[in-house]
Amino acid sequence: MRSRQRSNVTRPCLYRSNPNVFEGGRGREMTRVSAYYPFAIGLLAGTVVFALADGRGGVIGVGLAFVVIGAAATWHATRQLSRPERGQPPDERRAEAGWPDDDQRHAGADLPGWQHFWHQVMPVWTGHLRSSRGQSEAAIGSLTQRFSGIVANLDRSVAASAAAESASSGGGPGGHAGKGLVDVFARSERDLGQVVASLTSSVNSKAAMLQKIQGLNRFIRELHTMVADVARISDQTRLLSLNATIEASRAGELGRGFSVVAGEVRKLANLSGEIGGRIDGNVAVINQAIVEACRAAEQSVREENQTVATSEATIAGVLASFREATDALVESAAVLRNSSGGIKAEISEAMVQLQFQDRVSQIVSHLEQSFDRFLSSIDEQETERQRGRGIAPMDPAPFLAELRKSYTMSEERSLLNGSAEPSKSTGASSGGGGDITFF
Amino acid sequence: MAKTILTVDDSLSVRQVLGTLLKSAGYDVLEACDGQDALSKLKGQKIHLIISDVNMPKLDGIGFVKAVKQLPTYKFTPIIMLTTESEEQKKREGQAAGAKAWVVKPFKPDQMLGAIEKLVLP
Numbered sequence: 001m002r003s004r005q006r007s008n009v010t011r012p013c014l015y016r017s018n019p020n021v022f023e024g025g026r027g028r029e030m031t032r033v034s035a036y037y038p039f040a041i042g043l044l045a046g047t048v049v050f051a052l053a054d055g056r057g058g059v060i061g062v063g064l065a066f067v068v069i070g071a072a073a074t075w076h077a078t079r080q081l082s083r084p085e086r087g088q089p090p091d092e093r094r095a096e097a098g099w100p101d102d103d104q105r106h107a108g109a110d111l112p113g114w115q116h117f118w119h120q121v122m123p124v125w126t127g128h129l130r131s132s133r134g135q136s137e138a139a140i141g142s143l144t145q146r147f148s149g150i151v152a153n154l155d156r157s158v159a160a161s162a163a164a165e166s167a168s169s170g171g172g173p174g175g176h177a178g179k180g181l182v183d184v185f186a187r188s189e190r191d192l193g194q195v196v197a198s199l200t201s202s203v204n205s206k207a208a209m210l211q212k213i214q215g216l217n218r219f220i221r222e223l224h225t226m227v228a229d230v231a232r233i234s235d236q237t238r239l240l241s242l243n244a245t246i247e248a249s250r251a252g253e254l255g256r257g258f259s260v261v262a263g264e265v266r267k268l269a270n271l272s273g274e275i276g277g278r279i280d281g282n283v284a285v286i287n288q289a290i291v292e293a294c295r296a297a298e299q300s301v302r303e304e305n306q307t308v309a310t311s312e313a314t315i316a317g318v319l320a321s322f323r324e325a326t327d328a329l330v331e332s333a334a335v336l337r338n339s340s341g342g343i344k345a346e347i348s349e350a351m352v353q354l355q356f357q358d359r360v361s362q363i364v365s366h367l368e369q370s371f372d373r374f375l376s377s378i379d380e381q382e383t384e385r386q387r388g389r390g391i392a393p394m395d396p397a398p399f400l401a402e403l404r405k406s407y408t409m410s411e412e413r414s415l416l417n418g419s420a421e422p423s424k425s426t427g428a429s430s431g432g433g434g435d436i437t438f439f
Numbered sequence: 440m441a442k443t444i445l446t447v448d449d450s451l452s453v454r455q456v457l458g459t460l461l462k463s464a465g466y467d468v469l470e471a472c473d474g475q476d477a478l479s480k481l482k483g484q485k486i487h488l489i490i491s492d493v494n495m496p497k498l499d500g501i502g503f504v505k506a507v508k509q510l511p512t513y514k515f516t517p518i519i520m521l522t523t524e525s526e527e528q529k530k531r532e533g534q535a536a537g538a539k540a541w542v543v544k545p546f547k548p549d550q551m552l553g554a555i556e557k558l559v560l561p
Contacts, residue, residue: 141451148459155463348463348548351456355545358450359523362494408494408524435525436554437541439534 042070045367065128073121111391115382118375126371133364140357147351154344161337181326185319192315199311203304210297213290220287227280234273241266359409366406373402442487442559443467447477447503448521449495453544457490457521460548461555474498478506486516488559491538493522493529504536517558521546 046067244262248255377394385391400416407413444466446457451472458468469484471477473495489507493500500520507513517539522529525543533541540554 137451141455144452144455144459148455151459151463344463348459351459352545352548354452355456357452358448358544361450362523408522410525435543436550437530438554438557439539439541 039070039074042066042068042073046070065132066125069125069128111378111382111385115378118378122371122375126368129364129368129371133361133368136357137361140354144351144354147347147354151344151347151351154340154347158337158340158344161333161340181329185322185326188322189319192319196308196312196315199304199308203301203308206297206304207301210294210301213297214294216290217287220283220290223283224280227276227283230276230279231273234269234276237269238266238273241269362408363412366403366412369406370399370403373399441465441467443469443485444555444559445469445471445477445480445484445486445489447471447474447489447491447495447500449473449492453492453521457551460551464552464555466555474500474503474506477503481507481510481513486513488555489513489516489518490521490555491518493520493524493533501532501536504533504538508537519551519554519558521551 043066046063046065241262244265245259248259248262251258377399381391381394404413404416407416444461446454446461446468447470448454448457449472454470454472458470461468469480469486471480474491475497477489477491478498491500491503495503498506500522504518504520507516507518518537519540519542520533520538521542521544523544530541539558542551542554
């Protein structure tokens with residue numbers, strides 16, 4: 001803890017860095033040394049943030065801001081210190097302006113000035129830190145929200161793609177059996193096949209009928225033969241009747257009756273000959289009609305066969321195109337699903353890496369707390385000075401102990417202990433993270 | 440029916456990262472920004488597992504776990520502490536409070552899902 005010094009020696013040890021300067025030097029020399037503290041603090045804070053930045057632009061910017069602010073404060077302090085050297089105002093004017101004289105400064109009377117300085121500067125630094133932390137939290141929060149939305153959309157795309165693929169491939173686990181494109185394709189192919197089969201059956205029936213009609217030709221030929229037989233019998237009968245008439249005339253009066261019979265027989269023979277001729281004519285007409293019908297039927301069968309063949313080819317072509325489109329759809333659905341899954345995995349991994357924000361935010365909040373503690377320490381020093389108790393050197397041990405107490409991460413503790421390098425990465429793959437202990 | 444997990448963290452980004460991971464794994468997710476908020480969200484819900492940060496405003500993780508273990512409905516609900524804190528003393532405090540596991544941030548998704556699968560109640 002803070003060690004109390006001799007009462008007649010007041011030591012602005014808060015800014016002391018060189019014991020030799022403190023013991024034997026002037027207050028100005030001590031203050032000149034201490035003017036570099038802002039830069040040192042800024043550099044330290046910047047280094048911490050750089051170490052944890054892991055190449056992230058925003059965080060590096062915060063670290064850079066620390067260094068720049070520290071450098072600016074140091075420049076300002078050294079400039080202020082150098083002015084009196086170039087042209088200090090007379091003692092009376094310095095007194096009027098409230099400047100401490102050398103003895104006062106030597107006795108730590110410049111502490112109020114520094115207190116004023118730190119109370120002006122430190123809240124600005126803290127404000128910058130808080131602002132950076134807030135902006136970082138808001139930006140990363142917004143980023144993770146957007147990533148989360150993208151992942152949700154990809155989930156929906158993957159689900160829709162999987163459903164489409166499942167449906168396209170005819171169902172399966174989670175799919176709708178019977179509603180897939182392949183099922184539709186198979187059903188269409190089956191239905192169209194039935195149409196073609198019906199057409200083919202119709203053509204075959206017509207061909208069978210044609211064959212039966214063509215079979216009638218045989219009967220026509222038999223009819224012709226029969227008609228020829230009838231004509232021949234008629235001729236022979238007429239010849240016989242003629243011979244009978246001749247023989248009857250020879251027989252004279254006795255053959256007269258036979259002659260009448262022979263005449264009737266001849267008439268019948270003539271009649272049967274005429275009928276045979278008419279039958280032959282009708283058979284010829286029927287034959288011609290059958291021949292023409294067969295010719296027309298053959299033409300029709302040929303055309304229908306051609307139509308069936310064309311229909312089959314067209315249906316096969318349409319089904320092939322449909323199959324091609326279905327296969328392409330199935331393939332594209334699979335590609336889409338795989339791509340979406342890959343993108344989703346990448347984004348999920350990127351989101352996990354965004355956990356760095358929580359860690360950086362904690363580190364910055366610890367710095368803020370430390371700055372507040374620093375201001376409190378200065379106030380305590382000033383209170384001690386006003387009570388005339390002198391200013392004890394500020395002991396870094398409790399200050400650092402308090403800082404250590406606020407730490408939660410091993411990297412912070414390692415940095416403070418100087419025992420190890422801080423982690424160069426704050427991602428999920430960095431060492432120290434992801435350790436699981438089951439109780 | 441999907442299991443419901445309550446995530447408690449004052450960091451929005453951590454809650455969103457967890458939410459996205461858990462939803463992708465098929466869990467329903469409820470979110471709370473601190474221990475007090477989480478206690479209010481437990482009412483009237485069937486929570487199968489809780490993932491809680493340790494350092495939070497209003498009511499920290501250890502206090503929250505102790506409070507949950509006082510609730511008859513959630514007495515046996517497994518709790519995973521997810522924190523940057525890796526000190527053994529803190530872990531012992533978590534264990535004494537009733538936590539079932541201690542995960543040091545940044546977590547690895549596979550490990551986290553494995554731990555959840557191991558602990559989540561049927």
